[in-house]
Amino acid sequence: MWDFSTDPEFQQKLDWMNRFVREEVEPLDLLFPSGGDPYDTGNEAARAILRPLQQQVREQGLWACHLGPELGGQGYGQLKLALMNEILGRSSWAPTVFGTAAPDTGNAEILAMFGTEEQRKRYLRPLLDGDIVSTFSMTEPQAGADPKEFTCRAWQEGDTWVIDGEKWFSSNARYAAFLIVMAVTDSEARPHERMSMFIVPAQTPGVTIKRNVATMAERDELDEGIHGYIRYDHVRLPADAMLGGPGEGFKVAQARLGGGRVHHAMRIVGQCARAMEMMLERAVSRRTQGERLADKQAVQAMIADSWIELQQYRLLVLHTAWVIDTQPHGAARTQIAMCKVAMAKVHHDIVRRALHLHGSLGTTHEMPLAEMWMSVPSLALADGPTEVHRTTVAKQLLRGVEPAPGLFPSEHIPPKREAARRRYADVLKEYGL
Numbered sequence: 001m002w003d004f005s006t007d008p009e010f011q012q013k014l015d016w017m018n019r020f021v022r023e024e025v026e027p028l029d030l031l032f033p034s035g036g037d038p039y040d041t042g043n044e045a046a047r048a049i050l051r052p053l054q055q056q057v058r059e060q061g062l063w064a065c066h067l068g069p070e071l072g073g074q075g076y077g078q079l080k081l082a083l084m085n086e087i088l089g090r091s092s093w094a095p096t097v098f099g100t101a102a103p104d105t106g107n108a109e110i111l112a113m114f115g116t117e118e119q120r121k122r123y124l125r126p127l128l129d130g131d132i133v134s135t136f137s138m139t140e141p142q143a144g145a146d147p148k149e150f151t152c153r154a155w156q157e158g159d160t161w162v163i164d165g166e167k168w169f170s171s172n173a174r175y176a177a178f179l180i181v182m183a184v185t186d187s188e189a190r191p192h193e194r195m196s197m198f199i200v201p202a203q204t205p206g207v208t209i210k211r212n213v214a215t216m217a218e219r220d221e222l223d224e225g226i227h228g229y230i231r232y233d234h235v236r237l238p239a240d241a242m243l244g245g246p247g248e249g250f251k252v253a254q255a256r257l258g259g260g261r262v263h264h265a266m267r268i269v270g271q272c273a274r275a276m277e278m279m280l281e282r283a284v285s286r287r288t289q290g291e292r293l294a295d296k297q298a299v300q301a302m303i304a305d306s307w308i309e310l311q312q313y314r315l316l317v318l319h320t321a322w323v324i325d326t327q328p329h330g331a332a333r334t335q336i337a338m339c340k341v342a343m344a345k346v347h348h349d350i351v352r353r354a355l356h357l358h359g360s361l362g363t364t365h366e367m368p369l370a371e372m373w374m375s376v377p378s379l380a381l382a383d384g385p386t387e388v389h390r391t392t393v394a395k396q397l398l399r400g401v402e403p404a405p406g407l408f409p410s411e412h413i414p415p416k417r418e419a420a421r422r423r424y425a426d427v428l429k430e431y432g433l
């Protein structure tokens, strides 16, 4: 059955979230605007504002809702999470306030799914409580989109694992208590079984952040960003540091990406909706040549196109969440890739139009639009570039498609028309056709 409605009880929660994020959380974005601020557990002033807000979220039963009840979450499916993330997308602090900030959400998920009891006790509990933050360290300086090119490796020496190599763009490494690192453990194995995942406490000797790289969207006074370029120099770990089994690195990585991409996609819906709110207000506030911007057809086209594109995209993401919730594991793979591809264009087009409509003001940091605009290229790359996901979609569509039976396509009209004539030959003859 098709049903596009939200149940009234859950809608009440969404309404509470909507008001809370706008009124209580958005001020944090203004006071602590640097990209790393939500992750900096050492920033006491920010934490003093954050903790009571997190407490309110807990009291509403909305803390870490991506987790099952056994881990303190609500066990909401992806559809509800998507609707929640749409609201969280308005603010860069909101995911931290609600205990759903990436990459900690994905890391918590894989710790819950693959971690031993000891690993969960040591790392998962404080992560869920919001006491620490973590890093997912996979991309390397020479290879990102294709993990088969990774060279950072790990091997066993007696009772210890030794990791050696470099990782690039490990977000939040400078604040992380631990890093989940993907390393080659068997270079002779089949490509998807070559790697394993390790939990590395940040203070382990041999872990060095060479640089904290900033994207253009990160405005840090020191011009330092949050994406760690890390050297793992013969880092020694106990035998039980592996997360999942040997050769299961890919499997573990895949497990954390599906839901995360949908949450991300829905946050972009929220961000675009906010850009649209600004666009609409500007259109009815600004006058030119004796009328409002809203009265110009060119502006009306910008508004209408933005809304149509946003609604199309929102439905795609919600449908994807519904497929994850209702169909067997893996059924949503193509849909998730579609969301990732569509996101890049919708985000780019809507934010650009909103910024453009604000004229010179739109280009400044006196409006949130400039920062949104600068995040467009990053978000088209994080979690894999658009092209890679486009390939996933195309390969799925092409799977099992047969070549044309003869020289011409099976939809070639002349033979089909001939077949139709043969089929209805009696009728055609009767009417002299």
Ligand SMILES: Cc1cc2nc3c(=O)[nH]c(=O)nc-3n(C[C@H](O)[C@H](O)[C@H](O)COP(=O)(O)OP(=O)(O)OC[C@H]3O[C@@H](n4cnc5c(N)ncnc54)[C@H](O)[C@@H]3O)c2cc1C
Binding pocket: 103, 135, 136, 137, 138, 139, 142, 143, 144, 145, 146, 168, 169, 170, 171, 172, 215, 227, 377, 378, 379, 381, 382, 383, 384, 385, 386, 387, 388, 391
């Ligand atoms: C904001 C941000 C945060 C990130 N956080 C993390 C993190 O926490 N941990 C982590 O491990 N990584 C992280 N990354 C890295 C991210 O996963 C990679 O940037 C991404 O996988 C692409 O890898 P790359 O940058 O090496 O680009 P490349 O793999 O070099 O790709 C560059 C370009 O080549 C083209 N290309 C690549 N492959 C194909 C293909 N198969 N077909 C056609 N064209 C192709 C595309 O145009 C692509 O944009 C982050 C990135 C960003 C921007």
